[in-house]
Amino acid sequence: RGRTLEHIIVGCLKYGITALPAGHIIHHIDHSTDNNAPENLQLMTISEHVKYHRECRRKERGAPSKHS
Numbered sequence: 001r002g003r004t005l006e007h008i009i010v011g012c013l014k015y016g017i018t019a020l021p022a023g024h025i026i027h028h029i030d031h032s033t034d035n036n037a038p039e040n041l042q043l044m045t046i047s048e049h050v051k052y053h054r055e056c057r058r059k060e061r062g063a064p065s066k067h068s
Helices: 006-015 046-060
Strands: 024-028 041-045
Touching: 006 024, 006 041, 024 046, 041 046
Parallel strands: none
Antiparallel strands: 024 041
């Protein structure tokens, strides 16, 4: 649509890149999409992001971690 979301712009500036590499996202560490502070943003692959949130959901349900 010709627009770039603020967290992507801030994340790219934080990591010194001009655009997200293919297959990457900018993740909100505190899960608050309103908090676009550089220290709250993390560059992750889509695969890492999916695994991270899968683990978060597992912990919320009280299920044991695959790493435990």
